[in-house]
Amino acid sequence: MSCSITLKQISYKNSSNRLFENVNLNVGHEEKVAIVGANGVGKSTLIRIIAGLEHSYEGVLELFHNKIDSKKEYKKFRSDVGYLPQDVNDYFLCPVVIEDVMFNLRARGVDKEKAYCEALKILESLEISHLKDRTIFELSGGEQKIVAIASILSTEPKILLLDEPTNALDVNAEKRIVDILNGIKKSMIIVSHHKTFIDKLAPTVYTLNSTGLELN
Numbered sequence: 781m782s783c784s785i786t787l788k789q790i791s792y793k794n795s796s797n798r799l800f801e802n803v804n805l806n807v808g809h810e811e812k813v814a815i816v817g818a819n820g821v822g823k824s825t826l827i828r829i830i831a832g833l834e835h836s837y838e839g840v841l842e843l844f845h846n847k848i849d850s851k852k853e854y855k856k857f858r859s860d861v862g863y864l865p866q867d868v869n870d871y872f873l874c875p876v877v878i879e880d881v882m883f884n885l886r887a888r889g890v891d892k893e894k895a896y897c898e899a900l901k902i903l904e905s906l907e908i909s910h911l912k913d914r915t916i917f918e919l920s921g922g923e924q925k926i927v928a929i930a931s932i933l934s935t936e937p938k939i940l941l942l943d944e945p946t947n948a949l950d951v952n953a954e955k956r957i958v959d960i961l962n963g964i965k966k967s968m969i970i971v972s973h974h975k976t977f978i979d980k981l982a983p984t985v986y987t988l989n990s991t992g993l994e995l996n
């Protein structure tokens with residue numbers, strides 16, 4: 781199997797105790813995998829390890845069959861990985877929706893006019909082009925999550941890491957996110973407590989506990 785993400789014997793210890801050990805996982809090309817588990821077991825921590833934001837772990841992380849053993853090595857793949865944090869409040873870099881989606885495009889050297897057109901296309905594909913001139917911090921929680929997904933997609937990642945993409949969302953917003961994510965053909969790891977959401981999205985579900993990942 782062609783794997784986008786491979787974890788071998790990952791273990792993590794915070795300042796006071798070992799959170800988890802023996803975490804092994806393969807996520808194939810365009811495969812969607814969900815991770816569930818009790819509060820505080822370390823799901824967000826595991827996602828942050830894969831997102832290259834947490835480095836003090838033991839074991840092996842591979843992206844596209846390349847062993848990532850340093851921050852420098854991770855840098856080569858950073859643009860391939862899109863990470864949606866649990867709390868998107870600190871995620872946005874610009875105050876206005878279209879500007880935030882354009883930001884990554886502009887950072888990659890795309891000229892302003894083309895970046896605007898591409899950002900608008902992404903907003904249209906997610907059916908939120910009516911929000912393009914709105915101030916992000918005045919949007920609802922669900923709208924903000926979808927804008928954050930739009931900004932992530934603007935980087936054209938091959939992998940999406942989504943930490944609680946539907947927390948605090950109503951049923952309609954959750955359904956919108958399910959439809960959006962089902963329409964995206966990328967390797968994905970989704971952390972969620974919402975069973976109905978996961979059932980509609982990820983054929984493979986693991987439970988994280990202190991001794992590793994268990995297939996449900």
Ligand SMILES: Nc1ncnc2c1ncn2[C@@H]1O[C@H](COP(=O)(O)OP(=O)(O)OP(=O)(O)O)[C@@H](O)[C@H]1O
Pocket residue numbers: 794799817818819820821822823824825826
């Ligand atoms: N910045 C931090 N500093 C210190 N401890 C932290 C920090 N972030 C998380 N922790 C601790 O690490 C443990 C795992 O947290 P993590 O957020 O990874 O769990 P989780 O499984 O995602 O939880 P939840 O389902 O509640 O979101 C918890 O005990 C938490 O208190």
